[in-house]
Amino acid sequence: xxxxxxxxxxxxxxxxxxxxxxxxxxNGEIVAVVPDKESPYPSxxxxxxxxxxxxxxxxxxxRLQYPxxxxxxxxxxxxxxxxxxxxxxxxxxxxxxxxxxxxxDSVAFLLGEPKELxxxxxxxFASVFGTANCVTPGNY
Ligand code: SF4
Numbered sequence: 013x014x015x016x017x018x019x020x021x022x023x024x025x026x027x028x029x030x031x032x033x034x035x036x037x038x039n040g041e042i043v044a045v046v047p048d049k050e051s052p053y054p055s056x057x058x059x060x061x062x063x064x065x066x067x068x069x070x071x072x073x074x075r076l077q078y079p080x081x082x083x084x085x086x087x088x089x090x091x092x093x094x095x096x097x098x099x100x101x102x103x104x105x106x107x108x109x110x111x112x113x114x115x116x117d118s119v120a121f122l123l124g125e126p127k128e129l130x131x132x133x134x135x136x137f138a139s140v141f142g143t144a145n146c147v148t149p150g151n152y
Contacts, residue, residue, distance in 0.1 A: 016038070022048075034046050045063050123149070
């Protein structure tokens with residue numbers, strides 16, 4: 013029964029409303045997305061029930077699932093997989109270099125749609141780093 017359909021309580025992250033949803037997972041894939049009427053959080057479906065695209069977002073072949081590093085010339089479209097340690101070391105080296113050379117405000121943190129508490133962590137990180145430039149997609 014390992015592959016039997018199981019329902020999970022989640023939030024839709026397609027837009028900042030973060031509506032409560034239930035997803036059915038079978039064989040590791042999302043097979044259904046419905047409003048979560050049991051949740052104390054808003055579950056009103058949006059006009060076109062856009063949360064349905066959660067299935068496509070999760071399984072899209074172009075979904076970024078691990079760090080990639082460009083190889084060859086910029087715009088050449090060639091990438092190689094690297095470890096998280098290498099990715100974090102590369103980023104740390106670059107932003108610390110910019111901070112040293114141009115000041116902390118030369119670095120801006122640009123945040124996408126949050127899935128959990130990453131805005132709080134990123135804003136704290138930007139504050140500790142010393143930059144006032146922390147940009148979010150909404151009114152967070
Ligand atoms: S269900 Fe619709 S309104 Fe709610 S978060 Fe998803 S896209 Fe936004």
